[in-house]
Amino acid sequence: FFVVRTKDGSHTTEYWKMPKKSKETWLEGGWYCTGDVGELEYNPKYDKREDPESLFSLSENKDKNRVLRIIDRCKYMVELYIRGRSVWVPMQHLEQRVYQKASSVHQICLVADRNQPVMIAIVVPSAAFMDVYISKCGEGMQYGEICNDPEFKELVLRQLQGIGHAAAVEDYEIPRHVILDSQAWSIANNCLSAVGKPKRGYLQTTKYVNQLDTIYAMDEVKDEMRDLQLRNSNSRATSPRSGTTSNSASRPRTPTQEQKDHSHQVTEVLDVVKAVTKKCHAKALSEEGQKRVFPKD
Numbered sequence: 001f002f003v004v005r006t007k008d009g010s011h012t013t014e015y016w017k018m019p020k021k022s023k024e025t026w027l028e029g030g031w032y033c034t035g036d037v038g039e040l041e042y043n044p045k046y047d048k049r050e051d052p053e054s055l056f057s058l059s060e061n062k063d064k065n066r067v068l069r070i071i072d073r074c075k076y077m078v079e080l081y082i083r084g085r086s087v088w089v090p091m092q093h094l095e096q097r098v099y100q101k102a103s104s105v106h107q108i109c110l111v112a113d114r115n116q117p118v119m120i121a122i123v124v125p126s127a128a129f130m131d132v133y134i135s136k137c138g139e140g141m142q143y144g145e146i147c148n149d150p151e152f153k154e155l156v157l158r159q160l161q162g163i164g165h166a167a168a169v170e171d172y173e174i175p176r177h178v179i180l181d182s183q184a185w186s187i188a189n190n191c192l193s194a195v196g197k198p199k200r201g202y203l204q205t206t207k208y209v210n211q212l213d214t215i216y217a218m219d220e221v222k223d224e225m226r227d228l229q230l231r232n233s234n235s236r237a238t239s240p241r242s243g244t245t246s247n248s249a250s251r252p253r254t255p256t257q258e259q260k261d262h263s264h265q266v267t268e269v270l271d272v273v274k275a276v277t278k279k280c281h282a283k284a285l286s287e288e289g290q291k292r293v294f295p296k297d
């Protein structure tokens with residue numbers, strides 16, 4: 001991806017009485033920053049109507065005509081740290097070109113925290129999809145109850161992940177978790193902008209902040225449990241004297257009291273998180289509850 005800049009003699013050179021914004025938008029030499037992110041796409045037919053989603057490899061098509069395709073706005077690009085490297089993810093592009101195709105989706109907003117290597121999808125399910133589920137598995141249930149049903153949430157998540165894999169997007173561009181809401185977003189309830197786009201900042205930092213914090217906390221606990229199990233496994237397989245694998249690997253080592261205490265503490269925390277999450281299916285944790293269950297360091 002790259003940032004799109006244009007240069008044309010017909011451009012204006014500044015915003016009216018906005019010198020600071022003008023300086024940020026017009027660069028030296030007369031280049032105008034559009035705020036768009038684009039990519040070069042090879043199109044052998046030169047006609048986007050006949051080949052709207054053509055793909056190309058730049059290294060294989062160096063000498064062929066290419067077209068510039070605008071895929072997102074800079075402000076909708078989100079930075080993630082994946083395995084020690086920084087990557088930029090075009091959220092709006094993924095929403096509109098990939099996940100909006102899911103039959104379960106009426107409205108969708110992808111969110112991510114740069115300190116967490118996962119993407120979360122906030123979805124308002126389509127009424128038709130919920131009606132089909134109710135007729136087969138949840139007779140008598142209301143839409144609000146459906147969105148809190150773990151099996152229904154898993155069904156929506158698997159569909160999104162399947163579409164992501166089919167579209168060959170990167171692993172970190174596929175949602176790992178999903179939050180469902182039966183209430184449609186609108187301008188009236190402050191969830192959509194004046195042009196009808198989801199207010200990502202409001203949804204992420206205000207409306208669904210408690211659910212997101214719960215998901216991140218659960219992931220951290222699971223990672224801690226996985227690391228603990230890995231350390232215990234390595235300590236059993238390694239000789240205490242030489243640091244090499246013992247020939248008598250079948251003879252288990254007795255864990256130290258410190259390891260037992262650590263394992264017991266992590267297990268207790270995980271039990272608490274599971275209990276809290278169960279309550280969150282009906283109502284998100286309050287701020288006071290967040291501070292009590294997941295105290296800040």
